[in-house]
Amino acid sequence: MRITDDIQYVGVNDHQVDLFEGQYVVPNGMAYNSYVILDEKIAVMDTVDANFTHEWLDNVANVLGARKPEYLIIQHMEPDHAANIANFMKTYPDTKIVSSTKAFVMMEQFFGTDFADRQVVVGEGDSLSLGKHTLAFVAAPMVHWPEVIVTYDVQDKVLFSADGFGKFGALDVEEDWVCEARRYYIGIVGKYGKQVQNLLKKAVGLDIRIICPTHGPVLTENLGYYLNLYDIWSSYQVEKEGIVVAYTSVYGHTKKAVELLAERLKAKGCPEVIVFDLARCDMAEAVEDAFAYGKLVLATTTYNAGIFPFMRDFIEHLTERDYQKRTVALMENGSWAPLAAKTMKEMFAKSKDISFADTTVRIMSALNDESKNQIEALADELCQEYIAQADETADKNDLTALFNIGYGLYVVTSNDGKKDNGLIVNTVSQVTNTPNRIAVTINKDNYSHHVIKQTGMMNVNCLSTEAPFKVFETFGFQSGRNADKFAGMEPLHSDNGIAFLPRYINSFMSLKVDQYVDLGTHGMFICSVTEARVISSVETMTYTYYQKNVKPKPETEGKKGFVCKICGYIYEGDVLPDDYICPLCKHGAADFEPIG
Numbered sequence: 001m002r003i004t005d006d007i008q009y010v011g012v013n014d015h016q017v018d019l020f021e022g023q024y025v026v027p028n029g030m031a032y033n034s035y036v037i038l039d040e041k042i043a044v045m046d047t048v049d050a051n052f053t054h055e056w057l058d059n060v061a062n063v064l065g066a067r068k069p070e071y072l073i074i075q076h077m078e079p080d081h082a083a084n085i086a087n088f089m090k091t092y093p094d095t096k097i098v099s100s101t102k103a104f105v106m107m108e109q110f111f112g113t114d115f116a117d118r119q120v121v122v123g124e125g126d127s128l129s130l131g132k133h134t135l136a137f138v139a140a141p142m143v144h145w146p147e148v149i150v151t152y153d154v155q156d157k158v159l160f161s162a163d164g165f166g167k168f169g170a171l172d173v174e175e176d177w178v179c180e181a182r183r184y185y186i187g188i189v190g191k192y193g194k195q196v197q198n199l200l201k202k203a204v205g206l207d208i209r210i211i212c213p214t215h216g217p218v219l220t221e222n223l224g225y226y227l228n229l230y231d232i233w234s235s236y237q238v239e240k241e242g243i244v245v246a247y248t249s250v251y252g253h254t255k256k257a258v259e260l261l262a263e264r265l266k267a268k269g270c271p272e273v274i275v276f277d278l279a280r281c282d283m284a285e286a287v288e289d290a291f292a293y294g295k296l297v298l299a300t301t302t303y304n305a306g307i308f309p310f311m312r313d314f315i316e317h318l319t320e321r322d323y324q325k326r327t328v329a330l331m332e333n334g335s336w337a338p339l340a341a342k343t344m345k346e347m348f349a350k351s352k353d354i355s356f357a358d359t360t361v362r363i364m365s366a367l368n369d370e371s372k373n374q375i376e377a378l379a380d381e382l383c384q385e386y387i388a389q390a391d392e393t394a395d396k397n398d399l400t401a402l403f404n405i406g407y408g409l410y411v412v413t414s415n416d417g418k419k420d421n422g423l424i425v426n427t428v429s430q431v432t433n434t435p436n437r438i439a440v441t442i443n444k445d446n447y448s449h450h451v452i453k454q455t456g457m458m459n460v461n462c463l464s465t466e467a468p469f470k471v472f473e474t475f476g477f478q479s480g481r482n483a484d485k486f487a488g489m490e491p492l493h494s495d496n497g498i499a500f501l502p503r504y505i506n507s508f509m510s511l512k513v514d515q516y517v518d519l520g521t522h523g524m525f526i527c528s529v530t531e532a533r534v535i536s537s538v539e540t541m542t543y544t545y546y547q548k549n550v551k552p553k554p555e556t557e558g559k560k561g562f563v564c565k566i567c568g569y570i571y572e573g574d575v576l577p578d579d580y581i582c583p584l585c586k587h588g589a590a591d592f593e594p595i596g
Contacts, residue, residue, distance in 0.1 A: 003210060003218055004156045006038045006133065010059035012052040013170035020168060024187055024284050028180075029170035032056075032080055033214045035160065036063045037153065040131030041070040043098075045151065045160050046214055047084035056084060057091060068092055071120070071128070073135070074099040075162040076148050077106040081214050086111045089118070096120050098128060100139070102147035122149065138202050140164070142195040144188060150199070157209040163189065164199065165226055166215030178229065181216065183288040185233050190291065190321035196234035200227065228488070236325045237468055238294035238503065242272030243382055246286055247299035247331075248279055248308040253366045254333045257375060258299050260367070261331070264379035269386035269393060278310040287317045290326075294503075295382055299331035299361075302340045311340075315347045322352075325466070329357035329378055335365045355538075357381050385535045389492055389502070394533050396495065401507035401532035404462040405430050405438070408540040411461040411475050412440060413491075413499045414451045420491055420499040421480035423448045424472055426543055428460055431526065438511055441524045447481040449523055456513040458525070459498045464538035467504035469550050477567065477584045494531050507534045562592040570595070 001009035011033035020026045032048035034056060042064065048056045060069075072095050074082055085107060089095060097107075098120040108114040122128065124139040133155040140148040144163060151160040167181035189196060211219040211226065219226055232239050243265055249255035255277070262273045274293070276286040290296050300311040328348065332340035341360050348354050359378040363371045380387075387393045405428055413422040427441035440460060442449040452458050463471065474485055491499035500508040511527035541550070554568035561572040567585040571592065580589045 001218075003035065003212060004158065007153070007156060007158060007212075008036050008038070008063045009218070010034045010036050010044075010056065010063055011171075012048050012055050012059070013172050014049060014052065015170060016051065021188070024168065024183070025282055026168045028168070028173040028175055030080075030168065031171045031215055031217075033212065033216075033218075034060075035212055036060060036069070037130060037133055037135075038063070039133045041129075042067060043071040043073050043128075043130055043133075043135065044069050044088070044095075045073050045212070046075055046081045046162075047072075047088055049080045050083035053084050053087050057087065060088075069095050071095065071130075072097050073151060073160075074103055074107075075150060075160065076145060076214065077103050077110070078145060078163075079110070081162075082107075082110070085115075086113075089115065098122055100147045100149050103149075106147060127154075138199070140195070140199050142192045143199055144192050144195075152206055152208075157207050159203065159206065159208045159211050161211050161213045163214055164196070165211050165219060165230065166213040167217075169216065171217060177217065179288075181229075182233065182239075182292060183284055184215070185230070186288045186291050186321060187284050190233070193234040193236055193322060196230065200231055200234065203227070231470070233291070235468065235470075236291070236322065237470070238325070239292045240272070241503065242274060242293045243270050243295040243297060244274045244276070244286075244289050244293050245297040245299065246276045246278055246290070246311070246314055248301065248310045249277070249299075249333075250301055250303075250308070253363060254299055254301055254331070257331060257333070257361065257363055257367055257371065258297075260372065261297065261299075261361075261375050261379060264376060265383060268379055268383035269390045270383050271386065278314050283310075283314065283317065286314060287321070290318055290323065291321070294325075295327045295329070297329045297331065297378075297382070298344050300333070300340050300344070302332065302334035302338050302343075305337075305339055307340045307343045311344070312347075315344060319347060319351055323348075324352040324354065326353075327355045327357060327382070329359070329361075329382060331361040331363070331375075331378075333363040333365070338362055338364070384537070385503075388533045388535045391495075396531050396533060398507075398534045399436060399529070399532055401462070401509055401534050402430055402433075402436060402438075402529075404507045404534075404540045406540055406542060408542050409463050409467075409472075409546055411463060411471070411501060411505070412442065412448060412452075413459045413461060413501075414448050414455065414457065415498050416447075416451045416455075416480075419480075419484055420486045421448055421451060422461075422475045422485050422499070422501075423480065424476035436529045437514070438509065438527050438529060439524055440511070440527065441519065441522050443522050445521075447479050451480075452513065452525060453516065453523065457496050457498060458511050458513075458527070459494060459496070459500050459508050460511060461501045461505045461508045463541040464504055464506040464536060465541050465545055465549070466538055467541055467550065469552060471501075471504055472546070472550070472567075473584075477586070479586075494533075496530060506536045506538050506540060507532070556595045559595055561595055563595055565591050565593055 015029040035045040037043045104114040122137045136152045330341040361374040510531035515526035517524040562576045
């Protein structure tokens with residue numbers, strides 16, 4: 001398979017393996033990817049699993065013809081990629097091995113030699129010229145081993161991403177990329193979200209046109225889609241709307257309770273309900289979906305004064321992978337001393353940002369009227385936002401939405417007749433309560449000011465503390481005149497036809513402009529409330545919370561200059577021009593402060 005004019009694929013497909021890494025079911029096999037870069041000097045990228053030595057060496061030889069390789073580049077020392085280093089070096093003894101310092105230590109451990117006379121040690125910022133191709137090396141420690149490097153071909157703009165962007169499945173089988181890539185990522189790399197985020201920040205500065213992973217297909221189109229998914233997965237954001245219910249049941253009574261809950265969740269508008277019997281399902285798929293969705297229900301019996309073993313295993317899989325930023329609900333069953341809920345909650349003690357549902361369902365042996373009522377209450381609690389989002393079930397006159405107005409941060413949405421638009425504001429206030437009137441102040445330079453002045457309508461979305469920084473980047477750091485702020489998102493629409501956010505808000509209000517006040521640089525819209533919905537009970541995002549918990553801490557160490565207090569952008573230089581505008585959030589010099 002030819003990747004570019006100079007890069008060819010020499011990997012192999014494995015349909016012999018039944019359990020990858022001894023634990024992950026791979027019904028469609030695995031691909032062990034290796035590549036050859038043909039230039040004045042030839043580089044071979046990684047090797048393959050030990051079971052495919054001769055097939056791989058044949059592939060390499062067929063591409064090389066009469067030539068010999070100058071370099072073998074080892075990005076990752078896990079044996080499915082590095083097992084054939086010694087065999088390769090016997091076949092091509094004049095080749096030099098290019099890898100990280102820690103990788104050569106591991107070679108000694110695996111092969112009894114670190115190939116000292118043939119080492120080329122590289123690290124962050126190093127490069128290697130092959131002729132017209134220059135390979136730039138980027139350190140990727142703990143993605144997902146400490147020795148990992150990834151390689152960028154400057155000429156063809158190819159990122160050799162090691163295990164990043166990999167998936168289960170051989171290349172000669174057609175299947176959906178996302179599901180098996182997600183299961184692969186969560187299972188194998190999921191613990192190291194922070195390290196993946198660090199690598200993604202480095203990747204942003206590269207012009208990447210092709211991604212060549214060591215597992216799975218070569219990615220050549222719509223790379224933003226894959227990068228966005230990795231950003232979601234590695235920052236532990238919610239990927240999909242719905243509720244996962246994972247359970248164990250000995251005699252069927254807990255199973256009946258779960259089936260009743262699933263029925264009630266669907267009836268109350270939950271878009272997807274995914275149920276796993278942990279004793280019978282693929283545990284890795286259950287873990288994968290627990291990370292993909294934002295809400296998880298755990299239902300199990302008390303067993304030996306604790307919980308059923310499959311449930312214990314499941315929770316341990318979650319917590320060791322840094323399960324966080326999720327809502328967890330508990331259901332327990334016990335005939336004389338139910339302890340399951342207490343045990344499960346304790347197992348999440350070290351997890352970050354886990355919100356437990358107020359309702360805990362307790363079943364004493366079998367369902368009765370009391371436990372059925374608890375299931376109904378839990379379904380109401382978990383589906384609060386879905387009930388409020390759906391036109392048929394929403395209370396559209398819930399003026400307690402006004403209680404969520406404070407010195408917070410909001411997304412004001414509007415529509416210019418062609419597309420939905422939105423911007424971040426922090427100037428929303430209730431000015432009268434008989435009738436209810438809201439004042440919203442917007443900078444005249446913003447496109448939304450122009451749109452709202454023309455249409456006389458807007459929605460104010462009250463952001464909750466669950467909102468990630470990406471929301472602020474999307475709605476605050478670009479103009480709606482030349483950007484589609486809802487790209488890749490499916491907004492919902494209120495009765496006035498204007499969008500409201502499908503997640504990360506606790507309420508919204510539809511406003512009709514009654515009066516406009518010109519404030520010079522800003523305009524104030526005095527509005528009446530035409531619709532108000534409370535979506536969830538999560539606290540409103542205040543400006544202080546945003547500064548302390550959401551806005552990334554700028555990496556100022558070793559730098560001299562000024563940092564934007566809004567978005568963290570760093571301007572390096574001795575003097576900040578008075579008319580300087582932040583290229584990210586568009587705030588002026590007044591919102592910058594000196595570093596240090």
